[in-house]
Structures are given as structure tokens and as C-alpha cells.
Amino acid sequence: MTRKSVRMMSASGILGYGFPEASLQAALALKPDMIGVDGGSSDPGPHYLGSGKTLNSRLAMKRDLGLLLRGAIANGIPMMVGTCGGAGGTPHLAACADIIREVAAEHGLHFKMALIEAEQEKGFLLEELEAGHIKPLGNAPELRAADLEEAVRVVGMMGPEPYLEALRAGAQVILGGRGTDPAPWAALAMHHGLPPAPAWYAGKILECACNAAIPKKHDCLMVTVGEDYVETEPLNPELRCTPLSVAVQALHENASPIIRYEPGGVVDSSDCRIEALTDRRVRITGMRWTERPYTIKLEGARQAGFSAIAIAATRDPGLIGQLDSFMDFVRESTATKVKALGIATDDYQLVLRLYGRDGVMGAWEPQPDDAPTEVSIIAEVVATTQDIANAALSLARVTLLHSDFPGRMCREGNMAFPFSPSDIERGAIYEFMLQHVIEIDDPLRMFPIRYENV
Amino acid sequence: MVKLKHIAKACKSKNAGPFHITLDIMFDKPALFEQVRETGVINAALIAQLYGVAETDILFTEYAPALAWKATLPRRIPSGAVGDTDVYGAQQHAPLLDIEIPLDIAA
Numbered sequence: 001m002t003r004k005s006v007r008m009m010s011a012s013g014i015l016g017y018g019f020p021e022a023s024l025q026a027a028l029a030l031k032p033d034m035i036g037v038d039g040g041s042s043d044p045g046p047h048y049l050g051s052g053k054t055l056n057s058r059l060a061m062k063r064d065l066g067l068l069l070r071g072a073i074a075n076g077i078p079m080m081v082g083t084c085g086g087a088g089g090t091p092h093l094a095a096c097a098d099i100i101r102e103v104a105a106e107h108g109l110h111f112k113m114a115l116i117e118a119e120q121e122k123g124f125l126l127e128e129l130e131a132g133h134i135k136p137l138g139n140a141p142e143l144r145a146a147d148l149e150e151a152v153r154v155v156g157m158m159g160p161e162p163y164l165e166a167l168r169a170g171a172q173v174i175l176g177g178r179g180t181d182p183a184p185w186a187a188l189a190m191h192h193g194l195p196p197a198p199a200w201y202a203g204k205i206l207e208c209a210c211n212a213a214i215p216k217k218h219d220c221l222m223v224t225v226g227e228d229y230v231e232t233e234p235l236n237p238e239l240r241c242t243p244l245s246v247a248v249q250a251l252h253e254n255a256s257p258i259i260r261y262e263p264g265g266v267v268d269s270s271d272c273r274i275e276a277l278t279d280r281r282v283r284i285t286g287m288r289w290t291e292r293p294y295t296i297k298l299e300g301a302r303q304a305g306f307s308a309i310a311i312a313a314t315r316d317p318g319l320i321g322q323l324d325s326f327m328d329f330v331r332e333s334t335a336t337k338v339k340a341l342g343i344a345t346d347d348y349q350l351v352l353r354l355y356g357r358d359g360v361m362g363a364w365e366p367q368p369d370d371a372p373t374e375v376s377i378i379a380e381v382v383a384t385t386q387d388i389a390n391a392a393l394s395l396a397r398v399t400l401l402h403s404d405f406p407g408r409m410c411r412e413g414n415m416a417f418p419f420s421p422s423d424i425e426r427g428a429i430y431e432f433m434l435q436h437v438i439e440i441d442d443p444l445r446m447f448p449i450r451y452e453n454v
Numbered sequence: 455m456v457k458l459k460h461i462a463k464a465c466k467s468k469n470a471g472p473f474h475i476t477l478d479i480m481f482d483k484p485a486l487f488e489q490v491r492e493t494g495v496i497n498a499a500l501i502a503q504l505y506g507v508a509e510t511d512i513l514f515t516e517y518a519p520a521l522a523w524k525a526t527l528p529r530r531i532p533s534g535a536v537g538d539t540d541v542y543g544a545q546q547h548a549p550l551l552d553i554e555i556p557l558d559i560a561a
Contacts, residue, residue, distance in 0.1 A: 042472050045534025045541040139511070139528070140473070244482065247520035251478050255470045255526040257517040274519055299472075304536050351537050360539050362530055364505050366549040382536050431535040432472035 005226040006033040010206035015039035016056025023220035023235040040083020048087040050301035050430025055086025080184035088178025114166035118177025140435035154300040159263030161443035163187030181207035197289035212249035233281040240280035300434035306386040307426035308393040312415035348383035459551035467546035472533040487521040504549040
């Protein structure tokens with residue numbers, strides 16, 4: 001009995017992380033139904049969504065996209081990229097589209113390309129908020145119109161539907177803005193008529209490619225999806241999928257390994273069976289999909305101010321023994337000096353991070369009293385303008401370097417500085433601001449698709 | 455008694471979105487995982503106590519297929535916000551390492 005199945009490849013954990021060319025060639029030799037890569041994550045923080053910059057370099061993305069594009073066109077299969085450029089906003093999508101056009105021109109390739117926008121207009125969001133369609137997740141506060149006004153950029157995390165639409169329209173290359181990571185692969189499987197449960201499960205395995213294999217490497221993964229199963233195998237003969245390595249991928253970056261909320265439903269893997277078919281191929285069955293009212297998660301960034309930092313360290317045991325009171329003195333003394341410049345208290349904030357003591361974990365540190373032999377201090381000023389940040393930081397820096405403390409022996413300075421200049425402008429900085437979903441009937445409405453013939 | 459760091463395959467932390475940290479305790483030997491599971495030591499109340507957060511704020515899952523436990527809790531500061539110290543959330547695992555498991559196993 002023949003059953004319907006599709007074969008899909010994911011190149012790497014994130015576009016621009018790289019993958020062995022031999023693995024791509026091995027994938028293409030197996031005649032997959034698509035090749036793709038996810039490009040996004042909120043993990044590196046709010047800077048990328050806020051600034052519009054890409055997470056990985058243009059050079060690295062061009063290398064990966066170039067290989068994938070040439071492979072896809074030569075084999076007549078679709079190529080899809082999820083969450084282009086790291087954050088999936090309009091500038092991130094444009095950066096990837098620009099690379100695709102450049103590679104196509106260099107190699108004389110022609111195809112239909114779809115660009116799926118995920119950035120949301122404030123007017124639309126305000127209307128939806130007014131209509132009561134935007135809801136907080138978990139313990140997030142209710143959203144106010146003023147919050148939306150503050151946003152620099154808001155993206156919606158698309159489901160598979162816009163990819164499906166682009167596939168139906170005959171696009172061979174599909175670049176997506178912000179989306180849920182499994183969306184491109186889930187879409188391809190659904191496009192071939194496969195049910196949501198295995199389609200979504202396959203997407204989840206593929207989103208981080210060989211994160212589901214051992215030993216861990218940035219490498220290509222092949223997954224076969226059938227009506228009621230998913231099979232996975234790495235393309236590099238040095239790597240293996242085992243039931244444990246596949247199960248471990250379910251833990252990755254999720255709140256729960258068994259229940260995953262996606263647009264329009266829930267993937268439940270509590271009754272999955274994960275079995276080894278060979279020593280490097282694994283079969284998963286028993287996943288379930290339960291439909292829910294359609295929601296799209298929103299991701300937003302607002303500007304937190306302008307930042308400047310200085311990195312210093314102390315190796316003085318006398319100072320380390322009284323760091324807390326010394327830091328209090330530095331804060332107070334800096335505040336006095338900054339005030340003398342005519343800068344209002346509300347216009348800046350000094351943050352001192354003491355890496356090497358309890359800096360990484362703060363209040364969660366289980367051993368806060370252990371005395372280190374050296375401590376690194378990162379002084380940061382976040383202010384309403386870069387000039388204020390720079391001015392206040394330079395006063396904090398000199399206060400750190402040249403303030404007395406009881407028993408001071410290091411008369412020439414309290415701090416080691418690794419850099420000249422010691423003060424580093426960080427420019428505009430951002431923070432994440434939305435933990436909300438929007439209830440929307442039409443999965444395509446927030447994600448307009450543009451087509452072009454390259 | 456044996457400390458978790460001497461018997462687990464991994465104790466790790468990572469962002470689960472910008473507002474949550476997720477902690478994974480993972481084993482690679484099914485029999486050992488089962489032994490530890492039977493002690494009942496690893497649970498939401500323990501994580502709440504170690505991190506000083508309310509138990510009701512923790513999503514705790516035992517996940518036998520991966521020989522693992524997972525706990526997801528709110529971040530102290532959202533990822534990358536002013537004052538954050540760990541943007542990826544990758545170094546918040548230390549309190550897990552010294553969890554005492556009442557098993558007579560050589561470290």
C-alpha cells in the first residue's frame with residue numbers, strides 16, 4: 001500500500017549559521033519536496049527587531065541563501081525561509097530579498113518569488129485593540145493604546161497559511177517575515193494534503209535542523225512526513241538521530257515539551273511514540289492537533305533610550321570586601337556630578353553590573369556570599385540622548401577609577417580597563433514590549449504577500 | 455545523597471521567549487532517570503524554592519521520552535531590557551547543580 005508522504009530538508013539552525021555543502025548535495029540527491037531554513041529568533045534580544053538590523057551578516061546569509069537557491073532552482077523544488085533576517089520585520093525581509101535577487105542575477109536564475117510581510121501597521125493594531133481583539137498571554141498586563149504608540153516595530157508571528165497561499169500561487173522561492181518557526185515546513189506538508197499533526201511536528205523538528213541529532217552541529221536535516229508519522233535522519237553520515245536526540249529537541253526553547261500553542265491550534269505530543277528505525281533514523285507517531293480559535297502572537301520593540309558602557313575590573317581584595325558600599329558611593333557621587341552638569345535625574349539611569357560575583361544571576365544566585373578574587377564591573381548609562389549617556393558615563397567611569405574607600409592601598413586607581421577608549425557608545429537600545437495575541441479570523445489578513453518574477 | 459551535577463547529563467537554562475526562562479534537567483540513562491524520578495525530589499516546589507518564585511508561576515513538566523524535567527518561570531528582567539545580565543538566559547542553571555538526590559550512587 002502506498003501512502004502519501006513528503007520529504008523536506010532544513011539547512012541549519014538559523015540562516016547564516018552555515019552548513020556543509022556536502023549535506024545539501026546529499027539532500028538534493030534524495031529528491032526532497034522542498035528545502036528551507038528558519039532565519040529567526042527573539043533569543044539575541046530586542047536590538048534586531050528594534051533597529052531593523054539583521055542578526056547574521058549579509059556575507060553569511062548570502063553564502064547560505066546562494067547554495068540553497070541554486071539547489072532549489074536546479075531541482076525545480078520550492079525554497080522557503082522563515083523569519084527572514086532574524087526578526088522578520090520589513091527591513092529584515094528586504095535584506096534577504098535583496099540577497100536573493102543578487103544571487104539570481106549572478107547565476108542567471110529565474111523564478112517566481114513571494115515576499116510575505118509580517119510587520120504590522122499601528123493603525124490596524126489600534127483598531128484591533130479598540131475592538132477587544134488583542135489579549136495578554138499569561139500574566140502580561142492588558143495592552144493600552146499608549147503602549148502601541150510607543151512601539152518602534154511590531155510583527156505578527158504568522159502560521160503556515162501565508163506560505164500555503166504562496167505555494168498555491170506558484171511561488172518557488174518564499175521569503176517570510178516573522179513567523180512561528182515550524183510554519184514553512186508545516187505549510188509544505190499541508191500543501192501536499194497531509195494532516196496538521198504530523199505537519200506541525202515535522203516543522204518543529206526541522207526548525208533547528210540538526211539540533212535534533214547528535215553530536216550537535218549546524219548541519220542539514222531531512223524529515224519525511226506521512227499521514228500519521230514523521231521520520232527524521234541527518235544527511236551528514238557523522239550525525240545520528242536517536243529517540244533521545246529527537247525527544248530532546250522537543251525541550252528546546254519551549255515552555256512545555258508536550259503542549260505547543262500555535263496559530264489556530266495546539267500540538268500535543270504527550271502520547272508520541274519515538275522509535276529507532278536504524279541507528280540514525282527515527283520514527284515518531286501519535287502526535288495530535290487540536291484546533292483552537294485562530295490567534296497570532298505579537299512581538300514588539302520600543303526604544304529604551306541611548307546607551308554607553310565602560311568595562312572595568314578590580315583585583316583589589318580590600319575593595320572587593322566592601323563592593324556594595326563602594327558601588328553605593330559611586331552611584332551617589334556620580335549622581336551629584338551629573339546634576340552639576342545640569343542633567344535632570346529623570347533623563348538618565350546608571351546600571352552597574354558586577355560580573356564575577358552575583359552578576360549573572362542577581363537575586364537567583366545560590367551562593368551570593370562567596371568572595372571572588374576579581375570582579376568585572378560594567379557601567380552602563382541609559383539616557384534620553386546619546387550626549388547625556390556619554391556625559392554621565394564618563395563621570396561614573398572616573399568615579400569608579402578614582403574614589404577612596406576605607407583602607408585603600410591602590411592609590412593610582414581602583415579599576416583595570418581593557419580598552420581605550422574605555423567608554424563605548426551603544427547608540428539607541430530597545431526592549432521587548434508585547435506578550436499578547438490578536439484574535440483574527442483570517443490567517444492571511446495580517447500577512448500581505450507580494451509576488452515578483454526574478 | 456548525590457548531587458544532581460554528578461549524575462545528570464545536563465542541567466541547562468535558555469530563554470523561552472523574551473519573558474521566560476526555561477530550565478532543563480536531562481539524563482541519558484533510562485534506569486537512572488527512573489531512580490531519580492522515584493525519589494520525587496525534582497518537582498515544581500523545589501524549583502520555586504531554589505529560584506525564589508511562586509510555585510504557581512512555574513510551568514513544570516516531567517518528560518520521560520527525553521529522560522528530562524522542564525520548568526519554565528518568568529524572567530527577573532525581560533531579555534535585553536535595561537539591567538538584564540543574561541540576554542540568552544543561558545547561565546541561570548547553577549541552582550540546579552547542587553540539588554541533593556537521596557540515592558546511594560557514587561559521584
